[in-house]
Amino acid sequence: xxxxxxxxxxxxxxxxxxxxxxxxxxxxxxxxxxxxxxxxxxxxxxxxxxxxxxxxxxxxxxxxxxxxxxxxxxxxxxxxxxxxxxxxxxxxxxxxxxxxxxxxxxxxxxxxxxxxxxxxxxxxxxxxxxxxxxxxxxxxxxxxxxxxxxxxxxxxxxxxxxxxxxxxxxxxxxxxxxxxxxxxxxxxxxxxxxxxxxxxxxxxxxxxxxxxxxxxxxxxxxxxxxxxxxxxxxxxxxxxxxxxxxxxxxxxxxxxxxxxxxxxxxxxxxxxxxxxxxxxxxxxxxxxxxxxxxxxxxxxxxxxxxxxxxxxxxxxxxxxxxxxxxxxxxxxxxxxxxxxxxxxxxxxxxxxxxxxxxxxxxxxxxxxxxxxxxxxxxxxxxxxxxxxxxxxxxxxxxxxxxxxxxx
Amino acid sequence: xxxxxxxxxxxxxxxxxxxxxxxxxxxxxxxxxxxxxxxxxxxxxxxxxxxxxxxxxxxxxxxxxxxxxxxxxxxxxxxxxxxxxxxxxxxxxxxxxxxxxxxxxxxxxxxxxxxxxxxxxxxxxxxxxxxxxxxxxxxxxxxxxxxxxxxxxxxxxxxxxxxxxxxxxxxxxxxxxxxxxxxxxxxxxxxxxxxxxxxxxxxxxxxxxxxxxxxxxxxxxxxxxxxxxxxxxxxxxxxxxxxxxxxxxxxxxxxxxxxxxxxxxxxxxxxxxxxxxxxxxxxxxxxxxxxxxxxxxxxxxxxxxxxxxxxxxxxxxxxxxxxxxxxxxxxxxxxxxxxxxxxxxxxxxxxxxxxxxxxxxxxxxxxxxxxx
Numbered sequence: 001x002x003x004x005x006x007x008x009x010x011x012x013x014x015x016x017x018x019x020x021x022x023x024x025x026x027x028x029x030x031x032x033x034x035x036x037x038x039x040x041x042x043x044x045x046x047x048x049x050x051x052x053x054x055x056x057x058x059x060x061x062x063x064x065x066x067x068x069x070x071x072x073x074x075x076x077x078x079x080x081x082x083x084x085x086x087x088x089x090x091x092x093x094x095x096x097x098x099x100x101x102x103x104x105x106x107x108x109x110x111x112x113x114x115x116x117x118x119x120x121x122x123x124x125x126x127x128x129x130x131x132x133x134x135x136x137x138x139x140x141x142x143x144x145x146x147x148x149x150x151x152x153x154x155x156x157x158x159x160x161x162x163x164x165x166x167x168x169x170x171x172x173x174x175x176x177x178x179x180x181x182x183x184x185x186x187x188x189x190x191x192x193x194x195x196x197x198x199x200x201x202x203x204x205x206x207x208x209x210x211x212x213x214x215x216x217x218x219x220x221x222x223x224x225x226x227x228x229x230x231x232x233x234x235x236x237x238x239x240x241x242x243x244x245x246x247x248x249x250x251x252x253x254x255x256x257x258x259x260x261x262x263x264x265x266x267x268x269x270x271x272x273x274x275x276x277x278x279x280x281x282x283x284x285x286x287x288x289x290x291x292x293x294x295x296x297x298x299x300x301x302x303x304x305x306x307x308x309x310x311x312x313x314x315x316x317x318x319x320x321x322x323x324x325x326x327x328x329x330x331x332x333x334x335x336x337x338x339x340x341x342x343x344x345x346x347x348x349x350x351x352x353x354x355x356x357x358x359x360x361x362x363x364x365x366x367x368x369x370x371x372x373x374x375x376x377x378x379x380x381x382x383x384x385x386x387x388x389x390x391x392x393x394x395x396x397x398x399x400x401x402x403x404x405x406x407x
Numbered sequence: 408x409x410x411x412x413x414x415x416x417x418x419x420x421x422x423x424x425x426x427x428x429x430x431x432x433x434x435x436x437x438x439x440x441x442x443x444x445x446x447x448x449x450x451x452x453x454x455x456x457x458x459x460x461x462x463x464x465x466x467x468x469x470x471x472x473x474x475x476x477x478x479x480x481x482x483x484x485x486x487x488x489x490x491x492x493x494x495x496x497x498x499x500x501x502x503x504x505x506x507x508x509x510x511x512x513x514x515x516x517x518x519x520x521x522x523x524x525x526x527x528x529x530x531x532x533x534x535x536x537x538x539x540x541x542x543x544x545x546x547x548x549x550x551x552x553x554x555x556x557x558x559x560x561x562x563x564x565x566x567x568x569x570x571x572x573x574x575x576x577x578x579x580x581x582x583x584x585x586x587x588x589x590x591x592x593x594x595x596x597x598x599x600x601x602x603x604x605x606x607x608x609x610x611x612x613x614x615x616x617x618x619x620x621x622x623x624x625x626x627x628x629x630x631x632x633x634x635x636x637x638x639x640x641x642x643x644x645x646x647x648x649x650x651x652x653x654x655x656x657x658x659x660x661x662x663x664x665x666x667x668x669x670x671x672x673x674x675x676x677x678x679x680x681x682x683x684x685x686x687x688x689x690x691x692x693x694x695x696x697x698x699x700x701x702x703x704x705x706x707x708x709x710x711x712x713x714x715x716x717x718x719x720x721x722x723x724x725x726x727x728x729x730x731x732x733x734x735x736x737x738x739x740x741x742x743x744x745x746x747x748x749x750x751x752x753x754x755x756x757x758x759x760x761x762x763x764x765x766x767x768x769x770x771x772x773x774x775x776x777x778x779x
Contacts, residue, residue, distance in 0.1 A: 054530040106651070112543065114564070120522065122604065126447050127526050132607070139604045140769065143511070144543070144564045149654045149770050160651035160773065162576055165510075165543035165564045173561065177576070184582045201522050204530045205538035262506075262560045264552040267470075267539045279557075393539055394548030396560060 014241035015182045015256070016405070018249040019102055021094030021193075022345040023087050024232035025061035025332040028071065029094050034349045036331070040358045040377050043332050044217065044228050049117075050200040057212035060198055061230030061333030063087065073154055081150060082115035082141055084197040087233035087338075088151035091193065095235050096155055099249055102237045104159045105187050107148060108178040109235075110170025110194035111163060111337035114144025117199045147195050147233075159191065167392030168301070170194055171234070171340025176258035176400050178238050188243050193235030194341035202336070203229055209268065211305050219302035219327035220309050220373055222364040227303040230333025234341035236348075253348050254403045256385070257290065259283025263395035269307050270391065274315035277301075277389065280397035281319055284387065288401045292320045295401070296383035297356055297374075299343045301391045302327020303334055308391065313369035324381065326359035326374040340390035344400065347386045351404040356381045408649075410578050411642030412777075413496050413588070415725050416487025417634040418462070418480045419712050420455035424487065429729045432737045435752070437711040440615040440628055445599040452602035453614050455630035455713035470549040473536065475514040478546040480633035480718075481594040485550050488590060488635035496641045504588040505559040505580045508547035509573035511566055511716035514540050515598045546594055559586070566767025567682060568652065569593070570634070570720025571775055575651045577638050587639060593721035594633035602629055610686050610768055617710040619683035620693055621743040627684040630713025634721030636728075644728045645778050647760075648672055652773040662691035665766050668774040669699040677760035677776065678736060678753075680727045681707035684714040688766045695764070696748055704756070705748045706730070710740040720765040724777070727761035731779040734758070 022029065025043030026036035036043070044059045052058045068083065071090040081089075096102065118138040125131040125138075140146075145163040152159065166173045171194030178192035206212045206229060213226030244251055261283065263276025270276055285292060298320065301312055304327070316325060328346050335342055350357055355378050362375040384404045391397045420438030421428045440453035457480060465471070465483050493499055518541040524532045539545060544562035551560045559580065563573050570593035577589035605611035605627070612626030638646070650668045655661040669679075679696060683689040684707075696705060708726050715722065730736050738752035760778045 052530070111564075123519070123522055123600070124526055126603070127523075129448070135604075135607045136609070139608045143566065143769050145566070145771065146769070152654060153656045158653045160572065160575070160653055161565070161771070162572055162651075163564050165562045166560070167542050167544050177561070177579075180583060181579055184579070186579065186582060201518070201525070201541070204525050204533045205521065205541065207530060208533035208535040208538055210535070260559045262548075262551045262557050264548075264555070264557060267545060267548055392544070393542050394544040394560075394562075395551070396544065396548075 012183050013185050014254060015179050016239050016241040016244040016251045017236050017253045017255060017348060018239045018244050018251060019095040019099035019237040020252060020345050020348055021091030022234040022342055023063060023090045024342045025063060025230055028067060028090060030349060034353055037346060037349060037357045038378050040360050041331060042360055049198055055204060055207040056214045057207050059228055062198060063231055080137060082118055082147060084115055084147040084195045085150045088147045088195050089154050091233045091235045092151045092155050095237055099237055101247060102189055104189045104191035106181060107159045107161045107191045108174045109148050109163055109192060110174035110340060111144045112165060112167055112170055112196055113199050113202050115142040115146055116201055118142035120200055166396040167394050168336050168339060169390040169392035169396040169398040170337035172388060172390035172398035172400055173260060175236060175340060175344055176260060176398055179255045179258050182238050182240055189239045191235060191237055194338040195233035196231055196335055196337040198229060198231040216361040217304045217330050218361045219304040219330050219359055220313055220366060220369055220371055221362050222366040224304040224309060226305050228333040230335040232335045232338045232342050234338060234345045236344060251405045253351050253405055255400060256403045257284040257288025257401035259287060259399045261397045263397060265395060268393050270311040272311055274311040276395060276397045277312050277391055278315035278319060280399040281315060284399040284401050295320060295323055295385050295387050297350060297386045298323055298325045299347050299388045300325050300327045301389040302329055313371055317370045322372040324356050324372050324374050326357050328357050330360045343388050347388050347402050351383060351386060354382060355379060408578060409640050410581060410646040411639055412636050412644040412728055413639035413642040414488040414492025414637040415728060416484040417722060417725055418457055418483045418632045420457060420630050421712060422458060423461040423483060432711055433735055435738055437740055438713060443599045443602055445603050452599060453628055454597040454602060455628060456597060457632050468553050470552045474549050475517045475540050475596060477514055477594050477596040478549045481546045481550050481592050482553055484633035484635035485590055485592050488637045492637045499588055501555045503586055504556060504590060505586050506547060506551055506556050507573045507577045507589060507591045508562045509569040509593040509717050510543060510562060510564055511569055511595060512601055513543045514545055515601055516596055517541050519598060519600050566769035566771050567716050567719050568765040568767035568771040568773045569717055571765040571773035572651055574775055575649045578649055581638060589638045590635060591638060592633060592635040593718040595631050595715045595717040597629050597631040616741050617685040618741045619685055619707055619710055620689045620746045624686045624689055627686050627714040630715045632715055632718050634718050634725055636721060636724055643779060644731055646775055647778045648776040650774045654770045658687045661766055661772060662694040664772040665691045665764060666695035666698055668772060669695045672762050672774055672776045673699050674760045676758050677762045678704045678730055678758045680723045680761055680763045681705055682723060682765050683707040684709040691766055692764055693746060693748060704736060704753055705750055706736045706739050723763045727763050727777045730761050731777055
């Protein structure tokens, strides 16, 4: 199925990214992110937020509270906001600082757990029969849509919010749907992105599945043993390219294609044939009217679990051959609903600075995966079109294509 | 916009299947609330639950073997909507169908059970079987697998307005010529934990009835179930306008957005299907209706069916479609006597449009208008 077969009725609008904001273990903002990517920084550290003594995995990619609270509009009076909300406020600050004239008609974001740790606080307080005086605040602010609504209020934005919870594909699905909304001509400006903060329930959940590793996260490595969780947020301001140029907005890049597929093989495991990811990537190419040979870099989902990397790696190898591939989750962990948005911003940074972000902790190629891995260090490269993948529980697969804007 | 309802299905505390439940609503029946106890603090609440017989003929499927109640409700409603559509518009190509799933609290029963074992016994006792079912899109994944949807599937999360936002998303998806159909499903399951949370948030009362439009508000009763509408480019009932609204910063400001939405959707010949549930929502809707469409007949299904959050807006849309198809409306149950709104039961109504207002409890508001 080809997306946006517009059959000549309405010419598809081109979709510009006019601003972006990011916060992740790599740093706060595009500049810090770029520096950390260039430096192949390993941002994984021992989990500090909750007790992981009885978990196999004891590490994650984390953002320090001190840095979060140090952000503008995130001061002492906002201490009671959820960390995911504070992350969203930080990325709004950056994006709207770049383009104060951006006024979205719609916001489409992804998350998997929103303010889940407030739900955990409430349940623990119930369980120990004390500390419930804070419960109305926890209950009101735990729902997954709250971080984006709070951030919108902080910036006087009134756009309706569509909050997509498609597990780990949420962020890329959000960007893809926002892209389709602008491309259809129905919307001029759509804000998109994703967020997730580390939570005990989710951490323990992945640990119980033995999907999380007690070792280093080594995507696509022969000896990969699982994922490491992370956290963060990112937003991208999407606008009809003509409209952006008319108001002389700075165009960072173009989103040119989106593919989505659902793999009904199993709730948590991909079809080993890689057919689900392959269909999403093929659709993204078809939607952009591009061939696989035109793609210069792939930011893979690359969780470093045995099954994901095998299915994704097989699909990439079959479709793209030796295109450079990396999983930046090796550096920051898997930030779930935020991952697709953060990785889209990483792609923007790569296009801007013309380099390939690294896949760190890589030691031994997997003999079953014929891939060109950007191993361990960033590499300079001429890149015009990049593909970003996100796949999730429930069999959701999403891919977007991003293109450098000609100078 | 050519967005039409080709099929509908619902699983409600008054039963399953559109016609029998609609008849019960017309007769003025309300669901029977059942006690739901909190084993931690020994408090007892009430909720409108799904009768066991409502799902007795749900076809078995491997995906539903271990699935939570919310997934079963959604499967039943989704299958019914497709069956109705097939009987009216013929074959449906699943390859050209998208799925948009609206949910608020999601698989709360398994989520609570999973986390309870972590709190009680530590991380080593966490269940790898339960965890995948705690993910918000698990019910949508099961439904996609049952229906064979291999393309676009989205789970939207939000408050009681999320069903209306899902319709908006479906409308945007159907602008894409890759799709001919979009199945919108809203679903929720009830649990004592939700009752306790909404009660601590001062929105829920311990026992029925829901008394809409009382001032001050007396509180809501939770319910569970699912609603599904298959949107297509053919069908008798059209959705001719959708306002995805916005987000209010504090409860007292909800009426500004509700009023703005109603102003945009207003039509003198329309009836209104309200989301009034015994909370501040009622006051926001009342103020907006009094200002914008004071003569409109108003009906809200929540006193009869309860507040099903993620499913609620889809239920309202089904009620609106039935009001247009049958030209009948039930009487609003237990509405405050002093309210200056029209709550009469109508048989042989003259309306050709129905406005659905959906004001959530957690800052989201949206609305839409149906016509026939």
